[in-house]
Each structure stands twice: as C-alpha cells, then as structure tokens.
Amino acid sequence: MRIVSSFRDFAPEPGPTIGLVPTMGALHEGHRELVRRARAECDRVVVSIFVNPAQFGPNEDYGRYPRQLEADCDLCAAEGVDAVYAPELHDVYPDGFSTAIDPGEIASEWEGAFRPGHFRGVVTVVGKLFNTVLPTIAYFGWKDLQQCLVVTRMVRDLDFRVRLEFVDTVREVDGLALSSRNAYLEANARLIAPRLYSELKRSGEAIEAGGNVQEELDQSRLVLRDAGFDIDYFAYVDMKSLESLDTMLLPSAVIAAVRLGSTRLIDNYRLHRQA
Ligand code: PAF
Numbered sequence: 001m002r003i004v005s006s007f008r009d010f011a012p013e014p015g016p017t018i019g020l021v022p023t024m025g026a027l028h029e030g031h032r033e034l035v036r037r038a039r040a041e042c043d044r045v046v047v048s049i050f051v052n053p054a055q056f057g058p059n060e061d062y063g064r065y066p067r068q069l070e071a072d073c074d075l076c077a078a079e080g081v082d083a084v085y086a087p088e089l090h091d092v093y094p095d096g097f098s099t100a101i102d103p104g105e106i107a108s109e110w111e112g113a114f115r116p117g118h119f120r121g122v123v124t125v126v127g128k129l130f131n132t133v134l135p136t137i138a139y140f141g142w143k144d145l146q147q148c149l150v151v152t153r154m155v156r157d158l159d160f161r162v163r164l165e166f167v168d169t170v171r172e173v174d175g176l177a178l179s180s181r182n183a184y185l186e187a188n189a190r191l192i193a194p195r196l197y198s199e200l201k202r203s204g205e206a207i208e209a210g211g212n213v214q215e216e217l218d219q220s221r222l223v224l225r226d227a228g229f230d231i232d233y234f235a236y237v238d239m240k241s242l243e244s245l246d247t248m249l250l251p252s253a254v255i256a257a258v259r260l261g262s263t264r265l266i267d268n269y270r271l272h273r274q275a
Contacts, residue, residue: 007159016043020135020162022126025049025086026066026180027075030170034139035079037167046133047076048085050092054100055121066183085133092128100124101158106242107150111266114232114257122147123154130160138162143169143177145255145268149242169267171197177267189260195227196258196267199234204254204269207236213246217254224258232257232264239270 004010019038023031031047038045049072056062069086076084100120103112107119130138140148148166155162169177175197176182176190185193199220206216213236221234235244239251248271255268 007161012161017136018042018044018046018134020129020133020138021045021047022129022138022140023047023049023072024051024065024180025072026068026183027072028170028178028180030141030143030178032075032079033170034141034167035076035081037165038137038139039080041165042137044082045080046083046085046135047072047081048087048129048133050085050087050125050129052092052121052125053089054093054124055118057115057117060115061181061184064184066180085129092125101127101154103150103154104157106153107146109242110233110235110237110255111146111257119147119150123150126151127154127158127160130155130162135162137165139165139167141169142166142270143179143267145239145253145270146242149239175201177265179265181263181265184263186261189263192227192229193260193265195224196229196256196265197269199223200254200256200267200269203236204271207248207254208271210248213248220254228260230259232259234258 019042021031021034021038035045035047049069051062051065051067053062073084101123103119103123112119140151142148152164155164171177174194176194177197203216203220207213217234217236221231224231224234234256236254237243237252238245238249239253245252250271253268253270257264257266
C-alpha cells in the first residue's frame with residue numbers, strides 16, 4: 001500500500017492523448033490555429049461547439065450569436081479533427097441543473113465587472129467539458145486573456161487533470177483580432193476597429209521601453225475616444241493577479257474592452273520581455 005498526498009501521484013492510465021478545443025462555434029482562423037496545435041500535439045482532437053447561455057448576460061448577444069454548425073464541421077473535417085462535440089442545451093443543462101463553479105476574485109474585475117456572472121458561466125461549462133471529454137490538453141486563445149487566467153486558476157484549485165495551452169491571437173492584416181463577433185461590425189466600424197490593437201501595442205511598447213504607465217494609457221484612451229470608441233476599460237495589469245499596475249512589472253499586459261456601436265471588442269497586448 002502507498003500513502004499519497006497529491007492527486008498527481010495517481011498516474012492516469014496510459015492511453016491516447018486527447019486535445020480539446022472548446023468553442024462556441026462560428027469558427028475562424030483563430031480556432032483553426034488552436035485545432036492545428038492540438039492536431040500536432042495530440043493523438044485525438046475533439047472540438048466542442050456549444051453556445052453557452054450561462055456566460056451571456058440578459059441584455060447580451062446570446063440570441064444573435066452566429067450559429068453555423070455545418071460550416072464549422074467542414075472546417076473541423078478539413079483539419080483532421082476526430083470528433084466534434086456539439087451538445088444540445090438539455091445535454092449540458094438538464095432539467096433541475098443547479099450546480100455552478102464560483103471562479104472567485106480573479107474573475108471579479110475587468111470582464112467580470114462589465115459582464116457579471118460571465119466567468120461563472122464560463123468555468124462551469126469548461127469544467128463540464130473537461131469532465132465529459134477528459135482531455136489531456138485543452139487549447140485556448142490568448143485573445144480572452146482573463147478567461148485564460150480564470151480557467152488556469154480553476155484547473156489548479158479544483159485539481160482538474162488537464163494541461164492548458166494558450167495560443168497567440170490570430171489577426172487580420174490590419175491588426176484586428178479575429179473574433180466570431182467581428183461579423184457584427186458595420187462597414188465604418190470595421191474600418192476603425194484595428195485602432196484598438198494599434199493603441200494596445202503602442203502603449204504596451206511604450207511602457208516596455210520605460211514610458212510612464214498613466215500617461216501612455218491616457219494617451220491611448222484619448223486616441224480611441226476621438227476615433228469613436230466607447231471604452232469599458234483600457235488598463236495595464238499584472239498577468240498573474242490581473243491587478244492594475246502603475247509601473248512596469250513582468251509578466252504583464254495592456255488589456256481593453258471597447259464598444260463600437262453595438263459591437264463589443266476585447267483584445268490585449270502582452271509585454272514581450274516576459275519574466
Ligand atoms: O472562449 C469561448 O469560446 C468560450 O468562452 C468557451 C471557452 C468555449 C466556453 O463556452
């Protein structure tokens with residue numbers, strides 16, 4: 001008999017490695033990049049497609065979120081995905097469903113403050129996906145930086161047996177981060193939208209080069225407001241705690257959420273000289 005003190009001491013049965021790419025569908029090149037990483041690193045690749053109502057607020061875009069299962073399955077087939085897991089609402093949330101994961105403090109600011117309940121919905125469904133698919137590795141995009149950190153904390157705190165891999169944001173040639181929600185952008189907003197990333201990058205690089213944090217953030221906020229953006233937040237944060245920083249510390253990132261008309265965009269710039 002052995003006495004063990006960590007769940008890691010229970011070695012899982014050796015078997016094929018499973019890579020999971022959790023998505024809400026409307027797949028684009030950013031998702032394709034996640035799938036390719038999974039395909040290169042795992043024996044089996046599963047893509048989940050589920051528009052999760054629990055992570056949308058009452059006045060958000062759950063109803064109009066793009067749904068295109070057939071096209072998504074074509075993309076998955078072309079990338080050699082072994083299985084698409086596309087559950088129905090009642091498969092994920094059966095009658096009487098009442099349990100949820102509380103993501104705690106790391107989910108309270110930024111997206112958490114502007115979208116109350118959002119991360120509770122995210123980690124609950126991600127936890128369910130992990131339990132259903134039992135992935136060896138799960139792949140997420142850095143575009144949703146806070147989501148990456150919130151899921152990391154959940155996996156650590158609740159001893160999920162999964163490794164997380166985060167993949168760089170894929171961008172249009174003009175810098176706009178790919179997102180299923182870009183489909184909402186009207187023609188004029190689409191022209192302006194890339195300025196979000198140019199300001200994230202400009203202020204991030206200036207801070208990296210020793211510039212004053214407050215001055216750089218203020219300058220970017222001014223430029224974006226002048227261009228027509230409504231800013232929910234534009235902040236420089238510690239990548240571990242997500243707390244605001246007023247002097248450069250690594251690892252860190254400039255993060256933002258903005259609105260252009262009825263479209264809300266989020267993006268970030270991670271400082272390159274990461275610790
Ligand atoms: O990033 C997303 O698309 C969603 O938040 C996720 C991780 C699939 C959970 O619904």
